[in-house]
Amino acid sequence: MSRSQIIYVLAILATGSLIVIGIFAASRKPQDLSQPIEFSHRIHAGDNQIACLYCHTGAIRSTAAGVPPVATCYECHRLVKLKSPEIMKVLKYWETKQPISWVRIHALPNHVYFSHKRHVLGGIACQSCHGDVQLVDRVSQQAPLTMGWCLQCHEQRGAPRECETCHK
Numbered sequence: 150m151s152r153s154q155i156i157y158v159l160a161i162l163a164t165g166s167l168i169v170i171g172i173f174a175a176s177r178k179p180q181d182l183s184q185p186i187e188f189s190h191r192i193h194a195g196d197n198q199i200a201c202l203y204c205h206t207g208a209i210r211s212t213a214a215g216v217p218p219v220a221t222c223y224e225c226h227r228l229v230k231l232k233s234p235e236i237m238k239v240l241k242y243w244e245t246k247q248p249i250s251w252v253r254i255h256a257l258p259n260h261v262y263f264s265h266k267r268h269v270l271g272g273i274a275c276q277s278c279h280g281d282v283q284l285v286d287r288v289s290q291q292a293p294l295t296m297g298w299c300l301q302c303h304e305q306r307g308a309p310r311e312c313e314t315c316h317k
């Protein structure tokens with residue numbers, strides 16, 4: 150390869166990685182996402198004291214906490230606040246059997262293994278990792294979700310710190 154060809158290849162590689170970094174940055178911007186329905190944790194988990202696990206049943210059963218299906222909303226909203234335009238949207242999803250496409254806020258990289266069940270059954274409150282969700286209309290990421298953050302608590306609580314714990 151001539152010198153100019155090498156520079157050309159390097160330039161292409163650099164552009165490629167900039168694009169990758171760009172996509173990565175865009176996909177990791179967690180705050181201020183608008184949701185398909187104006188769902189408020191303050192109204193549900195705060196004012197009306199509906200338990201987190203009522204909607205996030207996965208949190209004690211599996212790795213993912215999960216978001217509730219429309220059927221869970223319908224259990225109450227077939228009766229509650231029917232005249233609200235936002236609830237009409239909920240009923241429309243129910244009637245057309247469409248899932249509500251909630252925008253996901255938290256996401257660890259794929260190479261990390263995390264289990265809600267282990268932590269929640271281990272007695273750690275949702276709020277230690279997610280903040281006072283019951284006080285806010287819209288959830289945002291509160292903890293940094295970095296490796297240092299995981300390890301700091303594992304050290305404090307005597308939980309495993311071997312690499313294979315979190316990287317299978």
Ligand code: HEC
Pocket residue numbers: 186187188189192193197199217218219221222223224225226229230233234235236239
């Ligand atoms: C256990 C009962 C219950 C469940 C389950 C439930 N809600 Fe609600 N929701 C309520 C109550 C109670 C209110 C407050 C109603 C009021 O202001 O009079 C409310 C209010 C709302 C409002 C505000 C309506 C307005 O215009 O003021 C929206 C939007 C809403 N719920 C969406 C949902 C969605 C989406 C789901 C499913 C993910 C859901 N709810 C599940 C009981 C429930």
Ligand code: HEC
Pocket residue numbers: 184188190193194199200201202203204205216217251252253254255256275276279282283287288
């Ligand atoms: C009535 C049902 C309901 C209850 C009760 C509820 N949630 Fe949620 N939760 C939802 C829905 C629907 C979403 C998706 C929309 C959103 O992000 O607001 C969600 C999203 C979340 C998210 C963000 C998920 C993501 O995309 O990363 C967290 C964290 C969360 N809830 C924690 C909690 C905690 C903690 C409690 C109890 C204090 C709780 N929730 C109570 C329905 C509920």
Ligand code: HEC
Pocket residue numbers: 201202205208212213214215216255256257258263265268269273274275276277278279294
């Ligand atoms: C030890 C910290 C910790 C605790 C305790 C915890 N979470 Fe999470 N939560 C996380 C992390 C980390 C993620 C991102 C997981 C991923 O991307 O795989 C997450 C993601 C979520 C999500 C969205 C992704 C999913 O798993 O469906 C919801 C909803 C959620 N948590 C709700 C809850 C609720 C409700 C509780 C309490 C019952 C709870 N969490 C307790 C750390 C925690």
Ligand code: HEC
Pocket residue numbers: 257261262263264267268271273277278294295298299300302303306308309314315
């Ligand atoms: C607030 C404290 C806390 C934070 C933050 C935390 N953990 Fe944990 N973790 C624990 C405790 C305590 C246990 C042991 C639970 C038990 O008794 O089973 C545990 C257990 C685990 C286990 C199961 C270990 C085994 O025995 O196989 C995994 C996997 C894990 N954590 C991953 C993570 C990851 C990944 C993160 C960060 C994204 C994280 N944890 C953040 C406290 C925490």
Ligand code: HEC
Pocket residue numbers: 257258261294295296297299300303309310311312313314315316
């Ligand atoms: C308690 C959970 C946990 C343990 C134990 C753990 N990690 Fe991680 N690791 C994470 C999380 C979460 C991330 C992703 C967030 C980040 O990059 O900080 C990560 C990211 C990484 C990355 C990618 C960093 C990057 O910049 O993309 C490497 C490499 C890594 N870990 C190596 C290790 C090694 C080696 C060990 C053992 C000495 C280890 N991890 C132990 C949770 C853990």
